[in-house]
Amino acid sequence: MAANTTPRAVCFPMLKGGFGKSTFASTLGGILGDFRDHSVLVVDLDPAGHLSTGLGYYTRENDSATDLADVLLEGEPLEAIVKNPGHGFDFIPALNLDTISDELSKDSVLASDLKMKQELVDKHLGEQYDYMLFDVPGTRKKLTNNAVIAAPNAILPLMPKPEAMNGLRETAIRLVEPIRQQLGEFNILATVPNDLSARIDHQTTDRKLLESMNTQESFASFLLAGNDGVDPQQGTLSNGHDLETVLNDHIPPFARIRSDEWAAIDAGEVSPPKPPIRHTGAIGDAYEERKPLTAHDPENPQLEHFGVVADIIETGGINQ
Ligand SMILES: Nc1ncnc2c1ncn2[C@@H]1O[C@H](COP(=O)(O)OP(=O)(O)O)[C@@H](O)[C@H]1O
Numbered sequence: 001m002a003a004n005t006t007p008r009a010v011c012f013p014m015l016k017g018g019f020g021k022s023t024f025a026s027t028l029g030g031i032l033g034d035f036r037d038h039s040v041l042v043v044d045l046d047p048a049g050h051l052s053t054g055l056g057y058y059t060r061e062n063d064s065a066t067d068l069a070d071v072l073l074e075g076e077p078l079e080a081i082v083k084n085p086g087h088g089f090d091f092i093p094a095l096n097l098d099t100i101s102d103e104l105s106k107d108s109v110l111a112s113d114l115k116m117k118q119e120l121v122d123k124h125l126g127e128q129y130d131y132m133l134f135d136v137p138g139t140r141k142k143l144t145n146n147a148v149i150a151a152p153n154a155i156l157p158l159m160p161k162p163e164a165m166n167g168l169r170e171t172a173i174r175l176v177e178p179i180r181q182q183l184g185e186f187n188i189l190a191t192v193p194n195d196l197s198a199r200i201d202h203q204t205t206d207r208k209l210l211e212s213m214n215t216q217e218s219f220a221s222f223l224l225a226g227n228d229g230v231d232p233q234q235g236t237l238s239n240g241h242d243l244e245t246v247l248n249d250h251i252p253p254f255a256r257i258r259s260d261e262w263a264a265i266d267a268g269e270v271s272p273p274k275p276p277i278r279h280t281g282a283i284g285d286a287y288e289e290r291k292p293l294t295a296h297d298p299e300n301p302q303l304e305h306f307g308v309v310a311d312i313i314e315t316g317g318i319n320q
Pocket residue numbers: 016017018019020021022023024050138194195196277278279280281283284287
């Protein structure tokens with residue numbers, strides 16, 4: 001284990017496809033493992049297997065291969081399913097994940113949701129691994145429950161699409177709130193805008209996303225879902241919660257634009273900033289090359305910003 005590291009398990013649990021979950025999992029795996037020399041395990045829990053494909057692994061069903069279900073339920077050793085793509089982190093590809101939910105469901109409900117925590121995290125985090133990163137599907141499945149219980153530290157990427165806020169609202173109501181109410185601690189380490197490309201001094205979807213994130217009480221209510229005095233259905237916080245503090249605690253400094261800054265932008269007093277994380281063709285190229293961005297294009301300017309997200313993972317929250 002590298003010095004000064006608190007072992008931490010992280011997940012990317014947006015209940016919506018196409019916001020950058022898998023991209024974040026591989027890029028942050030590369031930063032923490034390759035650039036910073038931590039011992040890192042990345043796990044693909046999406047039956048669609050996009051992350052696995054992007055790292056060069058076939059995800060075709062194969063009943064005879066040892067798979068995650070064998071490790072979680074049959075006591076097979078973790079080593080039997082761990083691969084090394086050669087980019088600074090170990091990797092468990094998506095394999096036979098369509099059947100694992102049924103197999104897990106044979107156990108009692110509670111026990112079946114705890115398997116990932118007991119067999120992967122409790123046994124190996126802090127021993128072999130400093131960090132475990134779980135990529136999850138964009139729908140709520142048994143595996144998603146397992147992932148958020150095993151890895152109660154979330155990074156939520158958001159893309160400038162019309163459905164962004166609704167996707168976050170769904171995630172808050174259907175996942176974050178019940179997890180916090182039934183199990184207690186669940187940290188959202190950061191929400192991170194991704195794939196930005198448009199001006200924010202005009203009414204673009206980029207502007208809409210960043211303005212919603214940086215000003216709306218409803219956005220804050222989604223992040224705090226499950227806490228006392230928070231109603232994500234209504235999109236409200238009680239007086240006990242200060243909006244600005246909630247936003248400061250959940251939005252990385254590179255994407256935090258306060259009300260007075262919006263006013264200055266709209267008055268034309270400052271040139272409009274171009275907040276990260278930007279759209280970058282190198283992310284698609286890295287996928288085609290079956291490598292994380294850190295290996296495909298180590299000098300890519302966006303990696304600095306992924307580095308800030310990695311800092312947030314290392315320290316367990318945002319300091320600003
Ligand atoms: N910053 C970015 N710039 C360019 N393309 C991106 C960026 N982030 C993600 N993408 C692309 O957007 C698509 C969706 O990203 P992905 O990580 O697969 O999302 P998810 O796992 O949430 O479904 C992928 O094709 C990915 O390569």
